[in-house]
Amino acid sequence: MFSLPYxxxxxxxxxxLGSIYALVAIGLTIVYGILRLINFAHGDxxxxxxxxxxxxxxxxxxxxxxxxxxxxxxxGGVGVLVERLAYRPLRGxxxxxxxxxxxxxxxxxxxxxxxxxSAQPRAFRLPQGLIAQHQVGVVSFSTLDxxxxxxxxxxxxxxxxxxxxxxxxIAMRACAENLRAARLMGININQVIAYAxxxxxxxxxxxxxxxxxxxxxxxxxxxxxxxxxxxVAAVIGGIGSIPGAMLGGYLLGFAEIFFVGFLPPxxxxxxxxxxxxxxxxxxxxxxxxxxxxxxxxxG
Amino acid sequence: xxxxxxxxxxxxTGLLFLAQSLLNDYYQRVLAVVFINIILTxxxxxxxxxxxxxxxxxxxxxxxGAYLSAVxxxxxxxxxxxxxxxxxWLGQLEVPFLAATILGxxxxxxxxxxxxxxxxxxxxxxxxxxxxxxxxxxxxxxxxWTAVTRGAKGINGLPAFTNLWWVFGWAxxxxxxxxxxxxxxxxxxxxxxxxxxxxxxARGVNxxxxxxxxxxxxxxxxxxxxxxxxxxxxxxxxHSFSFLITFNVVVMLVVGGMGSVSGSILGATxxxxxxxxxRRVETSLSLGGHPLYGLSQIIIAVTITLVMIFRRQGxxxxxxxxxxxLFDRGRVVTxxxxxxxx
Numbered sequence: 001m002f003s004l005p006y007x008x009x010x011x012x013x014x015x016x017l018g019s020i021y022a023l024v025a026i027g028l029t030i031v032y033g034i035l036r037l038i039n040f041a042h043g044d045x046x047x048x049x050x051x052x053x054x055x056x057x058x059x060x061x062x063x064x065x066x067x068x069x070x071x072x073x074x075x076g077g078v079g080v081l082v083e084r085l086a087y088r089p090l091r092g093x094x095x096x097x098x099x100x101x102x103x104x105x106x107x108x109x110x111x112x113x114x115x116x117x118s119a120q121p122r123a124f125r126l127p128q129g130l131i132a133q134h135q136v137g138v139v140s141f142s143t144l145d146x147x148x149x150x151x152x153x154x155x156x157x158x159x160x161x162x163x164x165x166x167x168x169x170i171a172m173r174a175c176a177e178n179l180r181a182a183r184l185m186g187i188n189i190n191q192v193i194a195y196a197x198x199x200x201x202x203x204x205x206x207x208x209x210x211x212x213x214x215x216x217x218x219x220x221x222x223x224x225x226x227x228x229x230x231x232v233a234a235v236i237g238g239i240g241s242i243p244g245a246m247l248g249g250y251l252l253g254f255a256e257i258f259f260v261g262f263l264p265p266x267x268x269x270x271x272x273x274x275x276x277x278x279x280x281x282x283x284x285x286x287x288x289x290x291x292x293x294x295x296x297x298x299g
Numbered sequence: 300x301x302x303x304x305x306x307x308x309x310x311x312t313g314l315l316f317l318a319q320s321l322l323n324d325y326y327q328r329v330l331a332v333v334f335i336n337i338i339l340t341x342x343x344x345x346x347x348x349x350x351x352x353x354x355x356x357x358x359x360x361x362x363x364g365a366y367l368s369a370v371x372x373x374x375x376x377x378x379x380x381x382x383x384x385x386x387x388w389l390g391q392l393e394v395p396f397l398a399a400t401i402l403g404x405x406x407x408x409x410x411x412x413x414x415x416x417x418x419x420x421x422x423x424x425x426x427x428x429x430x431x432x433x434x435x436x437x438x439x440x441x442x443x444w445t446a447v448t449r450g451a452k453g454i455n456g457l458p459a460f461t462n463l464w465w466v467f468g469w470a471x472x473x474x475x476x477x478x479x480x481x482x483x484x485x486x487x488x489x490x491x492x493x494x495x496x497x498x499x500x501a502r503g504v505n506x507x508x509x510x511x512x513x514x515x516x517x518x519x520x521x522x523x524x525x526x527x528x529x530x531x532x533x534x535x536x537x538h539s540f541s542f543l544i545t546f547n548v549v550v551m552l553v554v555g556g557m558g559s560v561s562g563s564i565l566g567a568t569x570x571x572x573x574x575x576x577x578r579r580v581e582t583s584l585s586l587g588g589h590p591l592y593g594l595s596q597i598i599i600a601v602t603i604t605l606v607m608i609f610r611r612q613g614x615x616x617x618x619x620x621x622x623x624x625l626f627d628r629g630r631v632v633t634x635x636x637x638x639x640x641x
Contacts, residue, residue: 038424089608096353099424100553101607103546107600111593119592224542228435231428273439276432283425284417 002262005138010261011254016145016214018253019152023207024230025237025245026159027079027200033176033240034189034196037098041082041105042204043227047220048109049075049205050212051117054124064127068151068209072202079201080194088190113220121219124212148210155203156246163242168195176240225272229256232279238289247291252278303624308471315467327463331531333571334466335524338473340551340567341560342520345513346426347549348557349481351493352419352510355545356411356430357521359437362540363410364403364522365529369454370447371399372530377456384446396460400469400526407522408515419510426514434542441537453536461531469527473520478560480516489513493558543596547574550603556613561620566613574599 024046031039052071056062062070086105090098130144163169168191174182175192183189211226212218229252237248256275260268267274282289318330339357346354371394373381378390394402410433418429441448448454480486488509491499500506529535547570555566577595584591606613 036424038427086604093607093611095424096347096351097607097611099353099427100549101604103549104600104603104607107546108597108604111596111600114593115591115597225435228428228431232432235425235428269443270439273436276429276436279429279432280414280417283421283429287417287421287425 005140006261008137008139010257012139012141012145013261014254014257015250016141016148016210016253017257018250019149020207020210020214020226020249021230021233021252022246022249023152023155023203023210024226025233025249026156026242027204028227028231029234029237029239029242029245030172030176030196030200032234034172034179034193035087035098036095037087037102038231039200040099040102040227041109042200043223043225043230044106044109045075045079045201045223046204046208046211046226047113047218047223048078049208050124050218050222051113052205053209053212054122054218057125057127064129068206071205071209075205075208076198076202079197079204083194083197088193110220110223117220119220121217124216124218126213130213144210144213148213151206152210155206159199159203159242162199168192172196229272229275232275232282235279235289236282238291241289241291244289244291248289303622307622311467315463319463328531329571329575331461331463331466332575333568334463334470335527335531336548336551336567336571337470337564338466338520338524338527339548340555340563341470341473341477342517342524343548343552344557344560344563345477345480345489345517346510347552348559348563349486349489349493350510350513352514353424353427354430354514354517355427355542355549356414356433356518357548358540358542358545359430359434360407360411360518360521361525361528361544362434362437362441362535362537363407364400364525365535365540366403366441366448366454367406367522368396368399368403368526369457369529369535371402372396372458372460373454373456374458381454381456382447382449389447396458396465396530400523403526404519404522407525408519411515411518412511415511415514419507419514431542431545434540434545437540438537448537451537453534453539455534457530457533457535459530459533461527466527466531469520469523473523474560474564477516477520481560485509485512490558547599550599552613553603553606554613556615556618559613559615559619562613562615562618565615565620569614570599 024042027045028039028042031037031042049071052074053067056067056070060066082105086101087098090101126144130142130147132143133140134143134146161169163173171182171187171192172195174185174187175189179189182192207226208223211222230249233248233252234245235248236251237244237246252275255278256271259274260271319327322330339361343354343357346352370378370382370385370389371392374393375391378385382390414429414433418426442451444450481489488499488504489512491502491504492506492509496506525540529539532539551566551570552563553566554570555562555564574595577598581591581595584594610616
């Protein structure tokens with residue numbers, strides 16, 4: 001019914017889209033794990049990363065690596081700044097106060113972008129080198145696809161090393177396990193939270209580059225949907241769990257691509273609806289996700 | 300309803316007559332939007348303020364109410380032109396505005412129930428994400444179900460049924476119903492759930508049922524508000540009911556103070572009028588020739604962050620303002636007595 005190259009193509013697409021979701025979901029899950037905050041501003045950091053990357057590609061002769069890395073550093077800093085200004089004053093406040101604040105932060109970032117750069121979508125043109133198509137066996141993919149997947153996997157490997165081998169990383173997992181106990185053990189939780197925001201935001205910026213490269217245009221509201229879908233990915237994997245976010249990201253990427261690729265074309269317009277219907281389904285049958293750690297804390 | 304309530308209703312009705320004869324179209328429309336926002340904020344308060352869940356689904360429920368009521372009220376002649384693929388029975392149908400509004404609200408409540416079943420069993424803020432997801436689902440359906448919704452083009456030329464009296468009437472109904480609800484045993488149970496769901500369950504409160512009740516009643520009135528909005532603006536598209544609307548209703552709720560009905564009325568009024576004023580200022584502002592679109596929304600968002608940091612309880616902080624009692628002052632004493640005995 002479906003030819004082998006077609007199926008292979010869908011797998012490649014699922015892998016690239018899944019890489020993006022996984023990177024965004026990691027940032028959401030580590031912040032949620034520690035603070036029980038659904039950071040609605042997370043997707044907007046992806047948008048900021050994409051704008052910065054475009055600015056670097058258009059205005060400078062920097063190598064491509066720098067156009068990915070510099071936005072990651074800057075957006076990581078923005079994440080820390082947002083945490084310091086908006087979320088830290090709310091430490092110990094009801095979770096809903098942080099939730100509302102994250103909505104406000106999202107609004108500030110979006111409207112700040114509109115005010116300074118206008119709401120017009122901009123074309124995100126990749127350098128020639130990234131557009132080139134390759135054919136390996138039955139699979140064809142662009143350099144961007146390969147770079148995206150390799151970069152995502154590399155970053156996730158680094159992150160895994162970080163949370164298992166370094167003091168701050170281990171402290172981060174301790175905070176996710178139990179924030180109060182971690183503080184009583186002498187962990188500087190403000191420092192850990194700042195690291196969580198820096199890492200999550202930097203990963204979102206990397207995902208922003210991939211997302212913009214994939215869809216070819218960027219606009220101030222572009223972060224809303226990937227941010228929300230990444231949350232779905234995090235829930236599928238088990239929110240609070242970093243491996244869960246990676247797994248959930250790839251599962252969601254494959255599910256979405258297969259939904260479009262293997263079902264009747266009339267349905268493909270409903271792909272976003274499918275993603276959120278999937279969320280409701282997961283919440284119905286396995287609300288704690290596939291790799292959930294511990295018990296969902298009350299209130 | 301006692302004499303005091305009737306007196307204030309009569310007073311408001313009189314003021315509304317005055318407004319209708321004195322204000323120009325622009326101000327009348329702003330006033331209508333104030334009432335629609337009161338309906339939205341008071342109903343969102345039920346879930347977000349009294350039960351302590353956090354719904355972001357109001358835009359989705361408005362959209363459902365607006366689309367259903369639009370399909371029902373459009374005269375068959377214009378339906379034949381606008382939506383030729385509509386099933387015949389639906390194409391022939393022309394429902395009075397009141398019935399169409401109520402049906403819009405009921406469909407929104409039904410959808411809320413379907414979403415609520417998986418989500419409301421869970422603690423945490425899954426509801427926030429699930430309801431935002433619902434917004435995306437509703438939009439995707441509105442874009443793709445072209446036979447009924449005309450897709451991205453949207454439906455225009457709705458009969459302009461909505462006037463000040465409709466929005467005022469529905470605002471009164473919404474406030475009355477929700478006021479009675481939160482001051483009933485159901486409302487007490489909702490507040491108990493907000494304070495401590497486990498303790499409430501241990502005392503025999505059916506937590507899921509009460510959260511569901513609040514969510515569905517809130518969705519019903521959001522559907523009503525959507526129908527009113529659609530017949531005020533007379534055109535709806537899949538993008539009419541965006542995240543921005545939900546966010547602004549949350550802002551109204553937070554500014555007024557979650558868990559206070561009068562706070563919702565105050566918050567909705569203030570946060571409709573202030574941004575409207577700011578928007579008019581914004582369009583005339585520029586910085587070195589660079590227009591400053593988005594500035595008013597930034598000011599609102601920063602305000603909300605500051606409210607969260609420095610006055611989390613909002614203007615009224617969960618308390619209610621009582622209008623001064625003009626009649627039957629003695630009755631207060633009797634009621635207090637009854638309450639102590641009962």
